[in-house]
Amino acid sequence: VEGPGNIKNRGNALRQASAWRGSHGSLLGVLALAVMLGTVTWLFLASRDPYITETLVRQSEVVLQPRVYTVECSEDYDNYKRYPGCTPQTCGRAIIDNSVTREEAKSLRKLAERGLALAGSDGGASILDLHSGALSMGKQFVNIYRYFGEQLSDVFSEKDFSLYREVRARIQAVIAKTYDLDPSLLYLTKPTFFSRINSTQAKTQHDEYWHPHIDKVTYGSFDYTSLLYLSDYGADFTGGRFIFMDSNGNRTVEPRAGRISFFSSGSENLHRVEEVSWGTRYAMTVSFTCDPAHAIADPVMPITPV
Structure with a gap:
């Protein structure tokens, strides 16, 4: 510029x-x-302009081994109890395409589409959290397990939840292997959810997904964040790229169905999502903590109110 x-x-x-x-x-x-x-x-x-974006991985690429970019850890982790074998010592971001197949990503997208079809936000961003039951509805959220009850047996199946748990476990395993962690010390944490983003004008602050933020500042329990993309940049939507905002420039990940992008959650990975300009972007955010007090369980069938 x-x-x-x-x-x-x-x-x-x-x-x-x-x-x-x-x-x-x-x-x-x-x-x-x-x-x-x-x-x-x-x-x-x-x-060399810091506003010029560097693309870390394009939609058309297939990354068979984790493509790792190391960055210096922030001091955020010093404000929390450290857990040896888990708390980030080496920070960064990574991308891999072959831990989840495109067919599995398509199945998870269908799961998300069925759940989000029950309601959805009035604005451009909707979420479905199978753990807490949170679902966007209009300008607020409802608990699907309480609000829809037995109707959900026609929406979700044990096969859906089994695939969800299997994919979640694979994401946890690839994070642990990439960062040389003890996987048994890494715990799923909240919020972990499906997202649907389109170009509809925002109606509330919950729809304004594009603002820069730091996960560990927003959610103190986060130590590692991952995104599983369920749709393709350039084919299913435009805009909606994931942007790491570094002091010397922006680094971008182009979503691809089945692609996992994961990173340490501190200030070293300030990030945002571009506004979607066309189509619909689906993704699954899966978050991990080193603090067992903030661990959550996988959703299971039969589903019951929580």
């Missing part, structure tokens, strides 16, 4: 070049070379 100062400097340079050309018309070739070199220099400087 070209700043006002750069525009002014370039304007002065062009005026000087114009005067120079008037008195040295025979050296236009030299001027052309100078302009070319100036353009190359400007492009180099622009490439």
